[in-house]
Amino acid sequence: MEQPNGPALRAIGTTAAEFERDLVSNLYFERGTTMESASAQDVYQSLAVTVRDRLVDRRARTATAHQAANPRCVYYLSAEYMLGRQLRQNLQYTGTEEVARDVLKGLGVSLDEIADFDVEPSLGNGGLGRLAACLLDALATADIPAVGYGIRYDLGLFRQAIVDGAQVERPDDWAFDGSPWEFPQQDDRQAVGFYGRVEVEAGRRRWIPEETVLGEPSHMLVPGYGTQTVNIVRLWRARADSDAFNLADFAAGRSAEAVQEVLRSENISKVLYPADSTEFGRELRLKQQYFLVSCSLWDIVRRFHLRNSDWTVFADKTVIQLNDTHPALAVPELMRLLVDEYELDWDTAWSITRRTFAYTCHTLLPEALETWPVALFERLLPRHLEIVYAINQTHLDEVESRFPGDGDLRRRLSLIQEEPERRIRMAHLAVVGSHAVNGVAELHSRLLAETTLADFARLWPERFRNVTNGVSPRRFLRLANPRLAALISERLGGEGWLTDLDQLRGLAALAGDSEFQRRWRVVKRDNKLDLAAYVRAATGVVLDPDALCDVHVKRFHEYKRQLLKLLHVITLHDRLRADPGADVPRTVVFAGKAAPSYHAVKRIIQLINGVAKVVNADPAVAGRLTVVFLPDYNVTRAELIVPAADLSEQISLAGKEASGTGNMKLALNGAVTVGTLDGANIELRDRVGADNFFLFGVDAACAAEVRRGDYRPGEIAGSDPELAAALAAIADGRYGAGFGDVLDTLLGRDEYLTLADYRAYLDAQDAAAAAWRDPARWTAMSIRNTAHCGFFSADRTVADYRDRIWHADPVPVPPR
Ligand code: 26W
Numbered sequence: 001m002e003q004p005n006g007p008a009l010r011a012i013g014t015t016a017a018e019f020e021r022d023l024v025s026n027l028y029f030e031r032g033t034t035m036e037s038a039s040a041q042d043v044y045q046s047l048a049v050t051v052r053d054r055l056v057d058r059r060a061r062t063a064t065a066h067q068a069a070n071p072r073c074v075y076y077l078s079a080e081y082m083l084g085r086q087l088r089q090n091l092q093y094t095g096t097e098e099v100a101r102d103v104l105k106g107l108g109v110s111l112d113e114i115a116d117f118d119v120e121p122s123l124g125n126g127g128l129g130r131l132a133a134c135l136l137d138a139l140a141t142a143d144i145p146a147v148g149y150g151i152r153y154d155l156g157l158f159r160q161a162i163v164d165g166a167q168v169e170r171p172d173d174w175a176f177d178g179s180p181w182e183f184p185q186q187d188d189r190q191a192v193g194f195y196g197r198v199e200v201e202a203g204r205r206r207w208i209p210e211e212t213v214l215g216e217p218s219h220m221l222v223p224g225y226g227t228q229t230v231n232i233v234r235l236w237r238a239r240a241d242s243d244a245f246n247l248a249d250f251a252a253g254r255s256a257e258a259v260q261e262v263l264r265s266e267n268i269s270k271v272l273y274p275a276d277s278t279e280f281g282r283e284l285r286l287k288q289q290y291f292l293v294s295c296s297l298w299d300i301v302r303r304f305h306l307r308n309s310d311w312t313v314f315a316d317k318t319v320i321q322l323n324d325t326h327p328a329l330a331v332p333e334l335m336r337l338l339v340d341e342y343e344l345d346w347d348t349a350w351s352i353t354r355r356t357f358a359y360t361c362h363t364l365l366p367e368a369l370e371t372w373p374v375a376l377f378e379r380l381l382p383r384h385l386e387i388v389y390a391i392n393q394t395h396l397d398e399v400e401s402r403f404p405g406d407g408d409l410r411r412r413l414s415l416i417q418e419e420p421e422r423r424i425r426m427a428h429l430a431v432v433g434s435h436a437v438n439g440v441a442e443l444h445s446r447l448l449a450e451t452t453l454a455d456f457a458r459l460w461p462e463r464f465r466n467v468t469n470g471v472s473p474r475r476f477l478r479l480a481n482p483r484l485a486a487l488i489s490e491r492l493g494g495e496g497w498l499t500d501l502d503q504l505r506g507l508a509a510l511a512g513d514s515e516f517q518r519r520w521r522v523v524k525r526d527n528k529l530d531l532a533a534y535v536r537a538a539t540g541v542v543l544d545p546d547a548l549c550d551v552h553v554k555r556f557h558e559y560k561r562q563l564l565k566l567l568h569v570i571t572l573h574d575r576l577r578a579d580p581g582a583d584v585p586r587t588v589v590f591a592g593k594a595a596p597s598y599h600a601v602k603r604i605i606q607l608i609n610g611v612a613k614v615v616n617a618d619p620a621v622a623g624r625l626t627v628v629f630l631p632d633y634n635v636t637r638a639e640l641i642v643p644a645a646d647l648s649e650q651i652s653l654a655g656k657e658a659s660g661t662g663n664m665k666l667a668l669n670g671a672v673t674v675g676t677l678d679g680a681n682i683e684l685r686d687r688v689g690a691d692n693f694f695l696f697g698v699d700a701a702c703a704a705e706v707r708r709g710d711y712r713p714g715e716i717a718g719s720d721p722e723l724a725a726a727l728a729a730i731a732d733g734r735y736g737a738g739f740g741d742v743l744d745t746l747l748g749r750d751e752y753l754t755l756a757d758y759r760a761y762l763d764a765q766d767a768a769a770a771a772w773r774d775p776a777r778w779t780a781m782s783i784r785n786t787a788h789c790g791f792f793s794a795d796r797t798v799a800d801y802r803d804r805i806w807h808a809d810p811v812p813v814p815p816r
Pocket of ligand 1: 127129131276363368369657659679
């Protein structure tokens with residue numbers, strides 16, 4: 001349990017001497033060694049503890065301030081968090097980076113070497129998980145009381161290796177060497193039930209679980225930037241009861257059976273599901289979701305009761321944001337707690353529940369909208385099924401009263417899908433149980449209200465809002481791109497822009513300034529040298545730091561159209577073999593993971609590596625075109641690639657990418673976007689100006705139209721010689737045999753209109769090449785992109801959530 005205001009604190013000194021004293025004593029008392037015999041891991045762990053302790057004090061004062069203020073608190077429920085490495089962040093947020101660098105130097109050690117021992121806890125798949133981390137960072141920076149809840153997976157998102165051009169997945173045991181950033185709290189364990197039956201006791205329905213697992217929290221500190229607030233993210237780990245090990249089996253030599261119970265329990269938080277847009281429908285996944293929800297709601301109610309006793313103020317003190325449908329079970333779970341455990345009447349409980357929850361949807365893909373078989377639900381969560389039915393009854397009664405006799409509407413709005421199999425629609429449950437529903441970009445929120453959730457938007461238009469995503473400028477500019485951050489602070493007269501990103505607008509006036517342009521280009525080139533050094537070490541591929549650095553980095557999915565980028569590369573290969581001057585010197589960087597069972601895109605990864613191998617070995621294009629696939633893309637890799645990028649590929653089919661956040665990170669770091677009118681690309685183009693954005697392709701309405709119509713990709717291929725040549729090159733096996741399956745997806749259905757947008761895309765790329773040939777023009781475009789990215793700060797996103805959904809006020813935390 002957290003102790004506010006703690007003992008007299010030794011570890012808050014800011015001088016180099018005090019820092020060194022604490023580091024050396026942590027080495028001695030935490031690791032039992034001295035600098036003379038310490039390993040790099042020892043130094044890393046001790047450095048981490050030394051920095052962490054400087055945050056603990058702020059955390060204690062935050063807890064004290066929150067206890068006293070009894071504020072409205074934001075609880076963020078997410079199955080995924082991509083927090084990134086913590087050491088540099090915490091050094092920057094405690095203002096000890098330079099002190100640490102000097103002290104370590106004095107001890108004969110380089111901070112950069114030690115920092116490489118910092119392991120990123122990759123407890124997420126992609127956009128949704130990273131957004132959660134950026135929002136927590138911005139919440140703390142805004143002094144808003146908040147707790148993030150998640151699952152402490154033992155194994156994070158798989159590590160990706162490329163073997164003979166193909167993705168190979170390896171387990172990611174991120175805490176193998178122990179993570180110094182987490183605080184396990186065994187005394188806060190919580191029992192979570194599964195299966196069993198429902199009984200009636202004293203007229204009340206009571207769930208008797210057949211199986212229980214313990215949920216043990218460990219939290220990580222979430223410091224605000226330039227403020228005292230330190231919030232937390234609480235991650236739940238499944239533990240077996242201490243008597244789960246079956247000694248009798250063991251004594252009888254049945255050792256596997258002996259640990260069965262233990263494994264079954266701890267399996268729940270063993271591994272993150274690596275799917276980022278296709279539901280898995282596995283029982284263990286549903287158990288993970290209920291495990292997260294049960295532990296978190298128990299903790300939220302416990303915190304409420306620390307300061308309040310009257311349930312009627314629960315929704316005034318508590319707002320729970322559902323990060324997509326993955327934690328949507330929180331709706332029936334809160335109802336179960338209020339009605340079954342705390343014996344409130346149904347209507348009071350329902351009113352509290354609705355006023356407490358808000359739901360963010362992060363996708364438009366039908367296959368990503370989770371539904372669970374009623375049969376599985378009934379077996380695993382029998383009481384929750386009853387509650388879902390009761391909620392559905394209340395809901396459909398309201399629908400009937402508002403739209404009498406419209407059976408179709410009731411069927412469409414029901415929480416239960418009846419055909420072909422009875423399944424629970426988790427998005428419907430989240431909408432019905434929430435007072436606010438938002439998409440993550442203007443187009444996305446509009447399409448949600450017009451298509452996916454149109455019937456609900458008609459029923460409750462007042463609930464539907466938009467909150468466009470944002471990114472943390474602390475992580476994705478200050479930390480990832482210190483060279484650019486220093487140049488910006490120099491020209492803007494300080495670091496105010498880091499917590500007020502609109503100040504970047506001050507750079508626009510310098511867009512044409514030749515000296516500033518020169519400095520801007522030097523920064524970008526030095527970042528490209530860093531990337532080149534890493535790429536050479538990791539893949540052997542040599543990058544030219546003066547070439548146009550063209551990046552397509554994100555999860556692999558057909559709608560993100562990595563294949564369109566590849567068709568461009570193949571066409572460039574053809575053009576350059578015919579005319580070396582056909583394009584500007586260009587480096588194309590691909591990076592991203594594919595869900596292990598998503599074979600179609602794993603084939604695309606193989607083809608990309610096939611193309612890279614041939615192009616990079618082709619003397620006809622040497623020095624003109626280089627292609628590299630960078631393995632194991634994650635937050636740390638993004639921090640290396642984003643600052644080095646010149647051209648940002650945001651080429652998804654319009655209407656498919658809910659928002660995108662990589663687009664924001666790249667533009668913020670001076671990359672110019674080539675993109676479609678999809679997700680937040682639209683708002684990005686509106687902000688940076690159409691002249692500073694290479695637009696192409698059909699828009700969402702047209703894409704839907706073409707999809708509805710008689711679309712013939714084969715004919716497009718037939719009518720465009722360059723496209724036909726590129727497809728033929730694949731068919732002929734120029735980049736490796738047997739990629740007919742990839743061609744079939746294009747010449748067959750071409751679900752994501754890759755061929756339809758090909759020519760427009762090539763034209764946009766030619767326009768980009770033309771701009772790149774004029775360094776003054778390109779650099780001005782680059783500077784304007786950064787200058788006009790203020791809107792895409794996660795601080796603005798949090799301010800919007802505050803104004804439109806959370807209505808939670810900051811609680812200032814006094815300095816010591
Ligand atoms: C059931 C499996 C599953 C797992 C994760 C389905 C869907 C998801 C996520 C919602 C996928 C995701 O990460 N969506 C991305 O969320 C980002 C943050 O809002 C957006 O910027 C991206 O456009 C969106 O694809």
